[in-house]
Amino acid sequence: MLRRIGTTHVVSPLSSFFSSVASARRLQMTAVSASQAREHADAPEAVEMNFLQAINSALDLALSRDEKTVVFGEDVAFGGVFRCTLNLSKKYGSQRVFDSPLSEQGLVGFAIGMASAGWKPIAEVQFADYIFPAFDQIVNEAAKMRFRSGGHFHCGGLVIRSPSSAVGHGGLYHSQSVEGFFNHCAGIKIVMPSTPSDAKGLLLQCVEEEDPCIFFEPKRLYRSMVEPVDPGYYTIPLGKGKILCEGRDVTIVTYGAQVGVAMKAAERAAQEGISVELIDLRSLKPWDREMVTQSVRKTGRVIVTHEAPKTSGIGSEIVSCITQDCFLSLEAPPMRVCCLDTPHPLNERLYLPNELKVCEAIKYITGY
Amino acid sequence: MFRKSSHALMHSGGLFRTPRPLCRALQEALTKAQSVWNLDFGGTPTVDELTFHQRKYPSTPMFHVLDLDGRVVNPKQEPEVPKETLIKMMEAMLRQQSIDLILMEAQRQGRISFYMTSMGEEASAVGTAAALDMRDELFLQYREAAALTYRGYTVKDMVAQCMGTIENELKGRQMPIHYGSRALNVHMISSPVATQIPHAAGTGYVCRLENERETDPNKKRICAAFVGEGSASQGDFHAGVNMAATMKSNTLFLIRNNGYAISTPSSSQYAGDGIFARGIGYGIPCARVDGNDILAVFQTVRKARELIRTTNQPVLVEALVYRSSHHSSSDDSTWYRSREEVEVFSNLFLPVARFEKYLERKSLWTPEQSRSLTQKVRQETLAELHRQEKLPKWPVSSMHDDVYKEMTPEMHQAQKELEEHYERNKKEYNM
Numbered sequence: 001m002l003r004r005i006g007t008t009h010v011v012s013p014l015s016s017f018f019s020s021v022a023s024a025r026r027l028q029m030t031a032v033s034a035s036q037a038r039e040h041a042d043a044p045e046a047v048e049m050n051f052l053q054a055i056n057s058a059l060d061l062a063l064s065r066d067e068k069t070v071v072f073g074e075d076v077a078f079g080g081v082f083r084c085t086l087n088l089s090k091k092y093g094s095q096r097v098f099d100s101p102l103s104e105q106g107l108v109g110f111a112i113g114m115a116s117a118g119w120k121p122i123a124e125v126q127f128a129d130y131i132f133p134a135f136d137q138i139v140n141e142a143a144k145m146r147f148r149s150g151g152h153f154h155c156g157g158l159v160i161r162s163p164s165s166a167v168g169h170g171g172l173y174h175s176q177s178v179e180g181f182f183n184h185c186a187g188i189k190i191v192m193p194s195t196p197s198d199a200k201g202l203l204l205q206c207v208e209e210e211d212p213c214i215f216f217e218p219k220r221l222y223r224s225m226v227e228p229v230d231p232g233y234y235t236i237p238l239g240k241g242k243i244l245c246e247g248r249d250v251t252i253v254t255y256g257a258q259v260g261v262a263m264k265a266a267e268r269a270a271q272e273g274i275s276v277e278l279i280d281l282r283s284l285k286p287w288d289r290e291m292v293t294q295s296v297r298k299t300g301r302v303i304v305t306h307e308a309p310k311t312s313g314i315g316s317e318i319v320s321c322i323t324q325d326c327f328l329s330l331e332a333p334p335m336r337v338c339c340l341d342t343p344h345p346l347n348e349r350l351y352l353p354n355e356l357k358v359c360e361a362i363k364y365i366t367g368y
Numbered sequence: 369m370f371r372k373s374s375h376a377l378m379h380s381g382g383l384f385r386t387p388r389p390l391c392r393a394l395q396e397a398l399t400k401a402q403s404v405w406n407l408d409f410g411g412t413p414t415v416d417e418l419t420f421h422q423r424k425y426p427s428t429p430m431f432h433v434l435d436l437d438g439r440v441v442n443p444k445q446e447p448e449v450p451k452e453t454l455i456k457m458m459e460a461m462l463r464q465q466s467i468d469l470i471l472m473e474a475q476r477q478g479r480i481s482f483y484m485t486s487m488g489e490e491a492s493a494v495g496t497a498a499a500l501d502m503r504d505e506l507f508l509q510y511r512e513a514a515a516l517t518y519r520g521y522t523v524k525d526m527v528a529q530c531m532g533t534i535e536n537e538l539k540g541r542q543m544p545i546h547y548g549s550r551a552l553n554v555h556m557i558s559s560p561v562a563t564q565i566p567h568a569a570g571t572g573y574v575c576r577l578e579n580e581r582e583t584d585p586n587k588k589r590i591c592a593a594f595v596g597e598g599s600a601s602q603g604d605f606h607a608g609v610n611m612a613a614t615m616k617s618n619t620l621f622l623i624r625n626n627g628y629a630i631s632t633p634s635s636s637q638y639a640g641d642g643i644f645a646r647g648i649g650y651g652i653p654c655a656r657v658d659g660n661d662i663l664a665v666f667q668t669v670r671k672a673r674e675l676i677r678t679t680n681q682p683v684l685v686e687a688l689v690y691r692s693s694h695h696s697s698s699d700d701s702t703w704y705r706s707r708e709e710v711e712v713f714s715n716l717f718l719p720v721a722r723f724e725k726y727l728e729r730k731s732l733w734t735p736e737q738s739r740s741l742t743q744k745v746r747q748e749t750l751a752e753l754h755r756q757e758k759l760p761k762w763p764v765s766s767m768h769d770d771v772y773k774e775m776t777p778e779m780h781q782a783q784k785e786l787e788e789h790y791e792r793n794k795k796e797y798n799m
Contacts, residue, residue: 095577101614106607109566110615113591116555116567117505117574137604140560141567149548149556150539151770186771210773239776286776 046228051221054196054229055084055161058203059122061233063092066120068157069207070096073107073124081126082163082222108134108160112142112212115155120207128164128216129176142212143187156210161203164192164216165257165307166348175344177256177308182214183285183317189238190285192216194259196229198282201236208235218257225260241288243295247277249366250301253292253318255281258307258353265358274366284314292318293325300331301365305353310338332368337361391416423648427641430688431668432658436716438725440663447667449498451732456518457498457662458727461490461720462738464514466745467523468693471530474753475544475697480530482544488660488692489624490514491719493594495665496622496687500592500673505571506554507564507593510545511624515594519552523745527752533759539769540762561599565608565621568593569682572612572619576680579618590676592620597686598629600643612682613650619682620672621647624659626691631704647684659687660719663726690717761799764790 049057062069071085071092077099079086089097100107104125111121125131131138138160146154166175179190189211193199199217206213244259245266254262259280266276277295281287296302302322304315315336322334337353345351391414398413433445440446468485475483486493489511497515500506506515513526524535529547532540538548538556548556555564572591579588599605600623612619623643627634640646647654653675657668665687672683692714694701701710727733768775768783775783790797 098615101607101611103603103607103611105604106566106569106611109563109604109608110570110573110611113567113570113572114574115570117571117591119574121570133603136560137563137566141558141563144558145556146773147770148538148542148546148558149550149770150537150541152538152550153548153556154773156773189772286778289778 045231047231048226049196049200049229050223050226051196051199051217052082052084052223054200055203055217056086056088057229057231058200058207059085059088060091062120062122062204062207063088063096065233067096068118069120069122070098070114071122071124072098072100072111074100074102074126076100076124080124082219084161084217084222085124104130104133105137108137109141111158111160112137112145112155115157115212116145116153118157120157120159122159122161122207125160125162127174127176128162128178129173131160131162131178131214132181134160135181138182138188138212138214139185143185145187146211147187154210155212158212159203159206159209159215160213161206161215161217163219163222165218165220166344166352167220168348169346170344171346172343175348177216177306177339179214179216179284180308180313183314187212188285189213189283190216191238191283192218192256193282194218194221194225194256194280196225196227198236198242198280200229201234202238202282204233205235205238209238213238216256221257221260236282238283239286239288240283241291242280242282243291244278244280245276247275247299249275249299250303250362251277251279251292251295251299252358252362253279253281253295253302253304254306255284256307258305261353261355262305262358264355265362268355268359269362272363274362276362287318289321289325292322296322296326297329300329301334301368302326302330303335303337303358303361303365305337305358305361307339307352309341310336311341313338332365335361335365423645424639424641428644428656430656430658431664432661433663433667434661434722434726436718436722438722438727438729440726445667447663447670449663449666453498454727454730454732457494457666458720458723458733459741460494460497460514460518461662461723462741463523463745464490464494464517465720466742467513467517467526467749470746470749470753471526471544472693472697474530479753479757480544482697483530484510484545484696485693486511486514488714488717488719489626489689491662491723492622492624492659492665492687492689494518495662496592496594496620496669498662499666499669500620501589503553503587503589504673505568505575505589505591507568507571507591508547508554508557509561509564509594509596509599509624510557510559511596511626512594513545513547516547516549516552516554519549519554521547521549521552521554523748523752524756525549527749527756531753531756531759532761533756534762535756535759536762539766562595562602562604562608565593565595565599565602565604566611567608568619568621569608569612569615569617572617572682573615575618576616579677588677590618590620590673592622594622594624595643596629597623597625597627597634597643598632598637600646601629601637609647609650609652609682609684613652616680617682618676618680620669620676621682621684622669623684623686624689625686626659626689628691628695628701628705630695630699631701633705642686642688644684644686647686650684652682652684653679654684654686656686656688659689660717660722662719662723689719690714764799 076085077089111123114121165177252262304318319334493512493514497518528536530544546557644656658664690713
């Protein structure tokens with residue numbers, strides 16, 4: 001059984017497509033005020049970074065400002081299979097940036113123990129698909145530690161970061177978006193950014209949080225998504241979404257790599273006279289319910305789209321809240337455009353909630 | 369049961385035929401490569417005679433100090449323990465026994481919902497706690513309340529937790545016997561078994577890093593995890609002990625092998641030489657001790673702590689004990705083991721009585737002191753039960769506390785809705 005991809009970076013046949021997503025994003029951002037669309041990206045000394053470099057920068061800064069912060073996981077010491085931890089072991093030493101034995105329940109349990117002793121472990125689970133061996137440690141232990149002890153014990157310093165979502169050829173075990181499993185679990189926070197700038201600020205916020213956080217990194221963006229990033233220290237608060245473009249006719253709510261897909265669909269819709277308001281949630285638990293509510297009350301229509309499968313995905317929770325909060329404003333039933341309710345196949349072109357599917361949803365809901 | 373050993377199968381070392389000169393190049397090549405596997409063959413990486421290795425019987429003997437009558441068998445092995453510590457250990461065991469008697473009866477009367485006693489296992493818990501420093505971090509399973517008692521957890525604390533009253537600083541959220549105390553450095557017990565083992569590896573790693581920076585030897589501390597032999601079958605046991613070994617955590621793993629995991633006898637739990645032998649496989653120091661002999665436990669744990677601190681390795685200690693009581697108030701152990709077995713083994717080992725005889729022989733204790741303390745603690749426990757039965761539970765407003773450090777807007781809203789619901793229907797809730 002092949003568990004780990006042998007090479008650290010496989011050239012994806014889709015990489016040129018997603019590179020165009022990055023450039024499209026940069027153009028589209030001009031539609032919204034600069035300060036809102038590009039927090040910290042317009043700093044005088046902004047540096048071009050791809051997603052993995054932004055992660056590396058965040059980890060570097062986190063390690064530099066607190067001696068009780070450590071970074072570890074499988075293959076982390078040499079730089080990590082996606083290079084997110086490159087050079088950190090040399091810079092901070094093998095006691096603070098280190099490999100763990102190949103055991104997810106072990107490394108997460110170990111991190112919980114470090115956090116309960118007041119340290120800040122940033123544990124890496126190599127692929128989100130392999131976080132399930134640690135599910136018991138996350139759900140039964142990390143999430144409940146503060147509550148079960150009446151606030152006397154906690155593992156608030158815990159951060160678990162993990163590559164997530166489709167990459168073009170990952171098949172069943174290198175493509176999953178697992179945030180829905182954890183969304184149902186009180187006591188943890190969940191983040192999934194879509195840009196290098198957001199990734200850096202949100203990861204540093206997770207490190208500062210005093211609650212356990214799971215930080216998912218859409219891996220097809222690691223090298224394909226490039227933008228100016230503030231090289232200094234900054235955080236972006238959890239629970240705050242981001243309006244990427246304002247619109248009148250329909251609201252699209254999404255997060256992670258799906259933001260790029262929705263952006264392209266919105267552009268196509270614009271060519272047909274449909275004005276789309278696009279919201280990147282960024283923070284999934286807690287999420288920005290207020291922003292979504294205000295947007296849907298304005299547009300009267302909503303499409304929630306995510307890469308995770310449809311049944312019981314996060315979209316279900318969002319749509320249920322929208323129905324409750326915006327009932328009198330809704331001019332069409334809320335829609336969800338998600339992956340199919342099957343395991344993730346190797347050939348994913350028809351599996352993923354691609355641009356064509358989102359466009360069809362936009363036409364359907366605006367013509368309802 | 370002693371199984372006749374097969375000498376051939378037990379051949380696990382010793383002399384092998386001297387390798388022929390023609391193999392020198394191979395020996396040198398493999399010796400050079402051995403670091404790739406983190407092995408050290410001591411100069412002889414190969415054998416030319418196939419041997420399968422097994423390490424099962426005879427089982428590794430356990431260390432002991434006292435015989436069944438509380439006499440020291442080998443004076444050279446009698447640990448030097450301060451008198452006040454000896455007395456404190458005795459008192460902690462008797463206190464726990466007395467508390468257990470009253471609270472188990474309280475459960476039978478429906479005054480608390482659930483209970484688990486430490487009957488027969490007091491010595492392993494107290495001996496371990498006494499050998500550790502108060503600053504050492506403890507991760508318990510659930511049958512180590514005596515260790516908490518030794519550290520100063522009170523009858524009031526225990527009753528408050530078992531009843532979930534307003535006086536329970538843990539806010540009454542967990543089933544009875546799920547104790548914890550930040551002040552006493554005892555981490556909150558949780559029901560999922562073995563999850564605390566990797567935690568203890570991580571906390572033990574923190575202890576190691578902080579100990580290396582700490583210049584005052586008196587401020588150095590370790591982490592200790594208590595584990596039942598059934599829990600050792602969980603994947604977390606493998607993950608935690610293995611990672612503690614590779615990370616050189618300052619962690620003690622104390623295994624309470626009491627022969628049963630609820631109804632499951634050890635013959636259905638493992639086939640190797642207990643849990644002790646597994647530690648050997650992870651490459652860490654291991655010891656096996658008579659868990660009913662508190663002095664043996666004390667001495668073993670004290671030496672283990674020293675070894676942990678001086679060599680930066682975790683240590684595994686397996687204490688062999690017998691579970692005299694039912695697994696819990698939800699279990700009737702006569703369904704799977706005979707009363708005769710329980711009576712024979714319980715009366716045979718009697719860890720508390722054994723130590724009492726030792727102390728009497730040293731003129732440090734009298735039977736009257738046992739009777740007096742037992743009576744006092746029973747009365748104290750009963751009085752606490754009566755008093756706390758009149759206390760309120762935690763308020764409805766506390767139900768959403770501590771999920772996160774701060775309340776999220778949605779949780780504020782949910783809390784408000786619940787309080788309004790409660791006010792509208794207060795009479796029917798009768799709280």
